[in-house]
Amino acid sequence: xxxxxxxxxxxxxxxxxxxxxxxxxxxxxxxxxxxxxxxxxxxxxxxxxxxxxxxxxxxxxxxxxxxxxxxxxxxxxxxxxxxxxxxxxxxxxxxxxxxxxxxxxxxxxxxxxxxxxxxxxxxxxxxxxxxxxxxxxxxxxxxxxxxxxxxxxxxxxxxxxxxxxxxxxxxxxxxxxxxxxxxxxxxxxxxxxxxxxxxxxxxxxxxxxxxxxxxxxxxxxxxxxxxxxxxxxxxxxxxxxxxxxxxxxxxxxxxxxxxxxxxxxxxxxxxxxxxxxxxxxxxxxxxxxxxxxxxxxxxxxxxxxxxxxxxxxxxxxxxxxxxxxxxxxxxxxxxxxxxxxxxxxxxxxxxxxxxxxxxxxxxxxxxxxxxxxxxxxxxxxxxxxxxxxxxxxxxxxxxxxxxxxxxxxxxxxxxxxxxxxxxxxxxxxxxxxxxxxxxxxxxxxxxxxxxxxxxxxxxxxxxxxxxxxxxxxxxxxxxxxxxxxxxx
Numbered sequence: 479x480x481x482x483x484x485x486x487x488x489x490x491x492x493x494x495x496x497x498x499x500x501x502x503x504x505x506x507x508x509x510x511x512x513x514x515x516x517x518x519x520x521x522x523x524x525x526x527x528x529x530x531x532x533x534x535x536x537x538x539x540x541x542x543x544x545x546x547x548x549x550x551x552x553x554x555x556x557x558x559x560x561x562x563x564x565x566x567x568x569x570x571x572x573x574x575x576x577x578x579x580x581x582x583x584x585x586x587x588x589x590x591x592x593x594x595x596x597x598x599x600x601x602x603x604x605x606x607x608x609x610x611x612x613x614x615x616x617x618x619x620x621x622x623x624x625x626x627x628x629x630x631x632x633x634x635x636x637x638x639x640x641x642x643x644x645x646x647x648x649x650x651x652x653x654x655x656x657x658x659x660x661x662x663x664x665x666x667x668x669x670x671x672x673x674x675x676x677x678x679x680x681x682x683x684x685x686x687x688x689x690x691x692x693x694x695x696x697x698x699x700x701x702x703x704x705x706x707x708x709x710x711x712x713x714x715x716x717x718x719x720x721x722x723x724x725x726x727x728x729x730x731x732x733x734x735x736x737x738x739x740x741x742x743x744x745x746x747x748x749x750x751x752x753x754x755x756x757x758x759x760x761x762x763x764x765x766x767x768x769x770x771x772x773x774x775x776x777x778x779x780x781x782x783x784x785x786x787x788x789x790x791x792x793x794x795x796x797x798x799x800x801x802x803x804x805x806x807x808x809x810x811x812x813x814x815x816x817x818x819x820x821x822x823x824x825x826x827x828x829x830x831x832x833x834x835x836x837x838x839x840x841x842x843x844x845x846x847x848x849x850x851x852x853x854x855x856x857x858x859x860x861x862x863x864x865x866x867x868x869x870x871x872x873x874x875x876x877x878x879x880x881x882x883x884x885x886x887x888x889x890x891x892x893x894x895x896x897x898x899x900x901x902x903x904x905x906x907x908x909x910x911x912x913x914x915x916x917x918x919x920x921x922x923x924x925x926x927x928x929x930x931x932x933x934x935x936x937x938x939x940x941x942x943x944x945x946x947x948x949x950x951x952x953x954x955x956x957x958x959x960x961x962x963x964x965x966x
Contacts, residue, residue, distance in 0.1 A: 506845065506872070506876040517603055520582065540649040540668060547650075548613060552828075553647045556671040558611075563633075565675065568625075568643075570625045576603070582603060586833055589602050590868065591870065593622075611831060622643060624641050626638065626641075632879055633678025676715075683721075683762055690790060729814035734824060740845075743823050745798055752796075759790070762785070777794055786939075788900070837858060874898070882956035886957060886958050890951040892951065896953070897948065900941070904939055920935055942965065
């Protein structure tokens with residue numbers, strides 16, 4: 479029901495929690511600090527950096543990110559044109575710092591992506607690049623890939639162009655402040671255009687049959703001598719900003735498919751049996767999915783203030799599984815669709831934080847300039863699917879374990895308290911999963927008042943509200959368990 483991830487690492491205020499998190503890092507073998515060789519390579523890359531011939535410093539780009547972000551991958555400037563809209567989207571030119579086959583290339587392939595833990599962020603590239611010289615910080619000259627994306631008045635994608643250039647961002651906005659300004663009608667033309675274009679792109683997404691899942695995030699905040707977990711629903715401007723990134727990835731995929739070379743982010747269509755089961759579950763939860771309504775339109779109509787409809791949204795996420803990366807190799811385009819977006823798509827807008835984007839950007843630029851793709855780049859791309867699978871699995875394991883640890887840590891003094899909860903999945907009746915007797919599988923629930931999930935035993939049907947008692951909260955085992963005491 480919530481996206482159990484870590485968005486904003488915080489300083490650890492207590493020694494006992496710091497020790498548990500340190501043990502977690504060792505257990506999950508997260509990347510170590512950069513060796514001196516990699517740090518020196520980053521320094522040499524910065525010293526040797528040259529600015530490209532193209533100069534777009536006259537365009538007043540701006541960035542919009544979470545408060546306090548320093549690894550700024552993207553900057554934008556938006557225009558209304560006679561034929562619709564023109565999106566200028568600048569992406570950090572990480573390939574300018576990272577030579578194929580060099581030390582930084584080798585190190586980043588081993589890491590795969592930035593790891594986010596409660597106490598710190600473990601960057602894909604040395605901080606000199608990822609949070610300084612490669613980051614699109616305001617009022618700094620920066621190398622960037624400049625996407626020009628033309629949209630029709632209804633927001634549909636017309637065409638894209640890509641160049642390497644120099645930019646100078648004028649402002650670093652954060653989502654919360656920008657949303658407050660926008661809501662007070664003081665956001666200015668750029669935020670108004672972002673909302674206008676974002677809304678149009680969301681409509682296009684639904685018309686294609688795709689859908690963006692607006693699930694709340696679980697975030698960590700300092701709380702006296704410890705942490706607390708809070709549920710946070712993405713702000714509208716975040717969703718609009720995500721649509722700018724998505725249309726760029728769709729445009730990049732078009733370039734690759736037309737050239738017959740590249741790597742795409744793919745996802746198969748839902749299994750018909752799973753889709754039918756979802757329809758049945760939605761009906762049982764009181765919100766049937768009409769046959770004449772697309773998946774995206776149906777999800778958009780859900781009212782997430784209703785706990786049962788929030789459960790439906792949560793279950794919708796499970797329809798789309800099997801996200802992967804595929805090398806373009808003569809397949810039919812239908813085999814290369816990202817089903818949740820209902821379009822071909824590639825990752826190309828977060829090169830400071832994700833390995834694959836660096837290679838996608840290089841490939842798209844070579845395609846745009848009519849330059850043949852060198853064998854070294856083709857060979858590197860062939861390795862990317864496995865590298866990304868491995869790094870994503872490792873990062874997700876560590877992140878999930880860290881969230882489990884924090885949930886148990888924040889709840890350990892509340893054992894015996896009762897809470898209202900929403901059942902996510904039912905519990906088997908025989909056996910007790912907390913003691914190891916029997917072989918039953920515990921159910922899963924989420925508390926209504928707090929963004930805490932956990933296992934439970936007792937009667938409870940998915941989508942129903944139950945009263946539960948916390949019987950276990952063990953930070954060392956990273957486990958929370960409840961017992962149902964009453965059903966509503």
